[in-house]
Amino acid sequence: MVLLTLLAVVAIGIVRLRNLFAVVILGAVYSFLIATVFLVLDAPDVAMTEAAVGAGIATVMMLAVLHLTKTDESRPRQPQIFPLFVSAVTGAALIYGTLDLPPFGEADTPVHTHVGPYYLSQSIPDTGVPNVVASVLASYRGWDTLGEVVVIFTAAIGVLLLLRRAQRPTRQATRSRRDAP
């Protein structure tokens, strides 16, 4: 509960602030908080990923982007009613959706009665891997992980295609400048 309150406070801070540097840092704080929430919910794998990617790499990337732009967000021309409306409606729909969810941790929910017990009981006889998260990711659902890797591959290729082109000539320019004197 404390963590969720802190999350809400940080989110409001991110919305209110205009200084993008502070927003990036608060984004990292948000990621660490949500990682702690995952840890409290006994999901150390997800927590580790969130802390490393969300709080670490994403923050560094955003700072690198910030280096290319201004550090202050310009004020919107008119009050932003429509985005507020969209997020309010989405939030309300999500809260409405949670009303139908079974109580947290209940044993006979569809999630825990479908393939979950099979993974839990068969992971060691099938694959010899005690960490069920690892065996599900790499073996049972290897196809999904392959998709994930292809997404990362595509992201890297996309960024390289977009940003490298502008970099090539400047690198040659600096080299010739260095060679000139």
Place this chain on the structure above:
Amino acid sequence: MRLDVILRVIAKLLLPFTVVFGFYVHFHAETSPGGGFQAGVVIGAGVILYAIIFGLDEAIKIVPVRVVELLVSVGTLIFLGVGIVGWLLGGNYLDYYALPIADPIISQEVGIHLVEIGVLMAVTGAVIAIFYAFAGRGRSR
């Protein structure tokens, strides 16, 4: 750049531990949280730390752009390749039992390790490549 002695010393101290921790997260994923994805991010973060403290040129000297790009594509190809090998040997796609190893448990372990190494390489490469792209762009100003 002379006033940041503390940063440089600390970064140098941290770097080997960061990279070793990355490999620990990778190879210990069987029994503890972690895996190729998290390990790739940690190792990538080590290289990015080096690039931030010592400059992009120094980092590119150690981990050249070419190596980074190769990591991304070779990692993805390893994952795809493991699937195709299982396919060619008569199993389903990504079926590790079809790998030519007698013990089914060992064949699972081999398959999982190969796939995870592919993930590790792809993620490490992608993280570093994206950082290089942004940081290199910033220099052109």
